[in-house]
Amino acid sequence: MIKLLRFMKPYRWLVAGVLAAVFFQSLAELYLPTLTADIVDRGVVYGDTPYIWRVGGLMLLVAASGGVCAVLASLWSAKAAGGFARDVRNRLFAHAETFSLGEFDKIGTASLITRTTNDITQVYNVLTIMMRVVVMAPMMCIGGIVMAVSRDATLSLVIVAIVPVLAGFMVFVFRKGGPLFRSLQTKLDKLSLVLREHLTGIRVIRSFNRTAYEQERFDDANRDLTATAVRVNRIMAFVMPVMVLVMNAAAIAIIWFGGIRIEAGRMQVGDLIAFIQYSWQIMFALMFASMMFVMIPRAAASAARINEVLDMKPGIRDEAGGSGAAEAKPSVEFRNVTFRYPGAEMPALSGITFKANAGEVTAIIGGTGSGKSTLLHLIPRFYDAEEGEVLVSGVNVRQMTQEELRARIGLVPQKAVLFTGTIAENIRYGKEDATDEEVRHAADVAQATEFISEMKDGFDSPISQGGTNVSGGQKQRLSIARALVRKPGIYLFDDSFSALDYKTDAKLREALRTETKDAAVIIVAQRVSTIMDADRIIVLDEGRIVGEGTHKELLQTSAVYREIVASQLSEEEIA
Structure with missing residues (x-):
């Protein structure tokens, strides 16, 4: 005392x-x-x-x-x-x-x-x-x-x-x-x-x-x-x-x-x-x-x-001296990354190597517990890699301040989290000084404008604690709008389309293509239909990359990917 x-x-x-x-x-x-x-x-x-x-x-x-x-x-x-x-x-x-x-x-x-x-x-x-x-x-x-x-x-x-x-x-x-x-x-x-x-x-x-x-x-x-x-x-x-x-x-x-x-x-x-x-x-x-x-x-x-x-000393701290110069184009690169949770016997990720470039959509798919969300959490430094390097725009994330690193990233978490306040305030959580026009544009791209306009006060409609007065799909769209209004160089979507119907999912992905054409986009998904059009698909199994390529390439080269596709799509859809 x-x-x-x-x-x-x-x-x-x-x-x-x-x-x-x-x-x-x-x-x-x-x-x-x-x-x-x-x-x-x-x-x-x-x-x-x-x-x-x-x-x-x-x-x-x-x-x-x-x-x-x-x-x-x-x-x-x-x-x-x-x-x-x-x-x-x-x-x-x-x-x-x-x-x-x-x-x-x-x-x-x-x-x-x-x-x-x-x-x-x-x-x-x-x-x-x-x-x-x-x-x-x-x-x-x-x-x-x-x-x-x-x-x-x-x-x-x-x-x-x-x-x-x-x-x-x-x-x-x-x-x-x-x-x-x-x-x-x-x-x-x-x-x-x-x-x-x-x-x-x-x-x-x-x-x-x-x-x-x-x-x-x-x-x-x-x-x-x-x-x-x-x-x-x-x-x-x-x-x-x-x-x-x-x-x-x-x-x-x-x-x-x-x-x-x-x-x-x-x-x-x-x-x-x-x-x-x-x-x-x-x-x-x-x-x-x-x-x-x-x-x-x-x-x-x-x-x-x-x-x-x-x-208690934070396990993740900013290194003295700050970051070096970053590349002009946003990118995310993993170099032989291994990570295990504290106290765990087996690593959650092993030997992960890939690069997500600007203007490309990189999708990550795999079974439950394969390490998809864990991989995504290493990018904004929620955890630090045990071995290897994670680079953002060519700079090791350990050499950047956490504030500087996260300012480059727009994250949509797996569990959509909203805060008490209005819809506009929740979208502005991504960018405090966003104009009304920027807020509306982000909502348009996220396919949220329709249900917002049907609410009594529109963008000034209140969100209750935990977002209990909106549906799961509406929560996800507001979370996506919150990331979009930030206009970051890197977008991370952690299974962020799971509560959307196929029609809304397709419209949202089409709108995102235009909105994020200059950004590096990484999507973690369970549904094959969400990531079929991705420029690169990475298949994870038990924390390791077991396949990498386009949808068509993986159907030929990856047994794990074929298994996932077969469990979700009919033979006509696969063809």
Whole structure:
């Protein structure tokens, strides 16, 4: 948790203000019992009314000053802790943006969401309180003991006996609670994961009548989290009664022995009243400290999880010095590329070599799991090749900044992703400053204008979260329009026509021919009809190239391609 405190540096003056305000608040509270004792011993006992009014007025002034300091301390601590939480949240999000897909796979999306929200909130809550308690607790405890001893050193032995008991109890709670709080955050991750999978996969779950199974999964994760939370809360519930019991026992002992000392003439009534107040201040200071000891383990666990993300180095980073000069014409080239996913025994791609030139359409086809999408993901550096080189416009992608590389590419992913906002805003996601004319032209080419014009507000029609108010084919066409409006030199289509009917597919490919005539186009497809007219077709099987050529050439030379064609087309269509 200490490592995270570097984010408090911009708020050091606010923190200093909190500490100063708490210091003066503590002084005021320590002074009030002395004034109470003076009123009783000198004002009440001797019937000195003017003295009572005078000291009482001073007490009101001291109490008001302490109240003002308390308000300022609360305000400034909230501002400092809130700014800290905002900065850490921004830093965590920005750092996660630099991760490759490998880091996302390692941590998990659900865990990243929990760390960015719940974990930071836990640290924020502790900091808000700690800035006040870190001064108040020791000052009230030590100051209270000093003031109590000054009133009666002998009676202070009661406090001396009680303090070690409370300190030992706090250490016990800290040791018991720490591991449980760390476990609690991990189980919260698991619950978030199950909930996220349920909400995003609701259509699949209902279509297969797996609602009861998913409910059982959620119940198991929920019960596991609840069981840990109950164990934590048992400790929390145990803390307060024990603290109150000890404090009341101390109060009884002080009144008992204090009464004996008053009867013996060794102590005044006002001193006993002040002594009781000081003892309560000491006990409350210890109670606040114990609350911190209960909260700190959870915050420490959360801070460790936050630091784990911040300390994680991105697997893909821009090399110093930037890229060299690129070729005038866009192209993509693979030179003996091999890639395996982290932890995998077998490579997903082996010995891949080919070149996609400007003005050509290069298609990639193969069975499920043959490595088609993986190959495409190496071009924008979602992953880095284990061996060999991937070149864009003649430059190794490792020698280009990620921003520069991806600015050259228009990617249409396998799963069409839309964002909340209007249709125009989703298309402009590809080019922020695109004009209305450019947006409409991209929609025309993507065969999306017809269904857009039928919507109530046209291009200003809203897209709901996840694009649930448009069909799968409409999502794909909007995703294609988003890539087209960018006007990149390289287009990557990852099975982006699968949800389109054959008529729309044919019209879209015809329109793309004209639109992308100067670009390098790579299409990953499952349907043979989509890629029959490609200038070059690459056939993948188990991560290797087993065929390369035109449709007619591959029918003669590639058994794997003939198998794929035969499974999709009739003999008349093949002929």
